[in-house]
Amino acid sequence: MPPRWFIRTAWVVHRGIYRATRGRKGLWPATAARWGAMxxxxxxxxxxxxxxxxxxxxxxxxxxxxxxMNGWAEPDPAWWLNLRADPDAAVVLPTGRREVRARAASGAERTRLWAAWQTHGDDVEALAARRHRETAVVVLEPR
Structure with a gap:
């Protein structure tokens, strides 16, 4: 697994590409085999x-x-703290913009969604094991 500084740098470069191309590059749709970027x-x-x-x-x-998941750092990401304070947000997908409302999945829903993440390429169990707290599975519902 690459060091955390490498992952953080990769996301900074990713955001830079998105900004430099005015959104034409940097987002991709989720598929049955791989997660997407929004x-x-x-x-x-x-x-x-x-x-x-x-x-x-x-x-x-x-x-x-x-x-x-903040990379594999211990604190929750700032965006999740913001959503807990105000769950209304917007997302931009390759197919366009959506208004959403965030909530944390729990119980059987969380178990099902966590299992879905495990089938999409990354070893989320190994990443989550680096943290002492449970990683929130965030559901963004259309509003």
Whole structure:
């Protein structure tokens, strides 16, 4: 597994490509075999300003599913803290923009969605094992 600094640098470069191409490159759709990349815009919990990140996602019917994993660092990602304070957000997919509302999956739904992530390429169990807390499975429902 590559070091955390490498992963963080790769995402910075990814965001730079997205910005430099004005959104023409940098996002891709989720498929049955691989996760996709979307741009998630939240409202900052302290600043009230829009904050955007590019995150991986899977589709689950009309919902989008992502993991609140900050690389494999211990703290939750800022975007998840923002969504817990204000669950309304927007996403940009290769197919266009959607307004969504976030919530954490729990119980059987979380187990099912976690298992789905395990079949899409990355070893999420190994990544999650590096953290002391449970990784939130975030469901983004259309609003």
């Amino acid at each position: 741009r998630l815009t939240t409202t900052g919990r302290r600043s009230g300003l829009e904050r955007s990140v590019i995150v991986a996602y899977l589709e689950d019917g009309p919902n989008l599913v992502t993991l609140a």
